Amino acid sequence: MEVFQLLSRGGARFDKQRFKSDVQLFTKTDLKTAKEKTEPVTQDSELPAELDFFKYAQGAPGKRKAANAETTSSSVLQPSGVRRKRRKVGQEDDHSDDDGYTGAEDDTARPKHRVKSKGSDIPLPVEAFDTLLDRYKMAPRLLSNLRDNGYTHPTGVQAHGIPILLQRRDLAAISPTGTGKTLSYLLPIMSSLGAPISSQGDESGSGVRAVVLAPTRELAHQIHNECLKLAVGRKWRVVLFSKATASTLRDKGVRDKVDIIISTPLRLVASIQEGNLDLNNVRHLILDEADRLLDTEFVAQVQEVVAACTYPDVQKAVFSATLPAGVEKLAMGMLRNPIRIVVGLKDTPLPLISQSLTYVADDASKLPSLLTYLAQPYNPPLLIFTSTQPRATSLAEELTLNGIPNVDCLHAGMTQKERDDAVSRMRCGQSWVMVSTEVMARGMDFKGVREVINYDFPTSVQSYIHRIGRTGRAGREGKAVTYFTDADAPYLKSIANVLLQSGSTVPDWMLKLPKPSRLKKKEMGKVKRAETVNAARKIGRSDAIKKRDMIAGSKRRKAKDHVARDETESGSG
């Protein structure tokens, strides 16, 4: 019954305490440059242990009921012939002492992940942050700032990645969502830069010394906040690049005295082209969400930034939770003698996120399904993803019209102020239901989010992994529900495989769905037009069979759903 208390959550009540860390995070966001600060940014002691990010980071025991939660949630789709398979973890040079993801049966250990490293002369990982003091002569101030923010034990990507970057090596790091990638590059950058440029003479040259690129403004903003926390106590000039800051820098003529710029690609490109920004002294260039930054619409901009960083020894590093083979090749081509690290299994979400796929027939059935879902107790704030901006707007309106409280919307079609306000409401817990587009899918760290709903089916495996990765962060558990319609059938199989890989249960028929035609093309090499058409017909034919199965599955699901609902009601009442 303890399980039900956890799952039924007693309605959509808002607990201020839960958002304490986010509230504090948000209150720091107005700073543009780090100022002298003596007090710690957070006071962990006031946070309930369960909600304290940093406790998880250091590996304190957490309440994890993942096994139970998963069972309950996946009973939504639990037909006969369920297949459950856990992929074997490969050989690796891991220093850690357990076997990959910890199962839910172990309640005391923090989730650790195997780390695979590839490359020449790979530096030893650090088992503690303090090791950085002796081995790399890291400034004590940086380490005390870490401590003050509650970081006491490095995660896998931090333990392996930080030494690599400190030894001035190029790096490609793949680590699951919510495992602390931001700190993995910020800490070594700030350590390598040494003193802030404002306190240095001319020996370090002038101009920007480090650049961090991110695909959305919201993410750049968040990285900036993280950076400010590490910069406390020293006069670092850390600039979140925007139209406003770009002109400020230009007007005040202080652009030569900047340590770190955090920006979206196009903003930087614009400034470079206007002749207002010189990147020839950049020593460190980081691509966060690298696969996103290197996909077709962004890659030209990113390459322009890379080309503008003409310092001979510029260190480059790419980070993401996902890195498809083609993009990885592109990334590796940019790097010099790189080391590649993979934490956990590539393209696999965290097992602490309990995932389920819910059949909703067609688009018209989605809203009623969601309203039914929201009529039951849920766990605010809830993050809902739609495929387009208009759909996000109208869904938010519909939900409000249907009496759902505190519904918010966030997409890139809104004004900057609207976007900023929406993020603030999310950070301080005023949003109970946030409807958003892909803009929120990557990197955003809302610590309170326990549930993600894919209202519209994600358009790629990567999108799926990043979207559901908005929950289950820093060792917490999370829940992800994905609606699928008949129209989504062609892409269902690839997502079903993701569930399978991360230890969720998946009905057999989903895995037996035909491969998307493009994969077939690849297998066969050059395919003639006629064959492609035939393949398409084949898929079309099996669609009918799939549909039959889906409907059958949906009936089973509904039956189970009723049972689950009854149990929940009696459990929480």
Add this chain to the structure above:
DNA sequence: AAAAAAC
């Protein structure tokens, strides 16, 4: 495979 995001 396709929309979103970037200014």
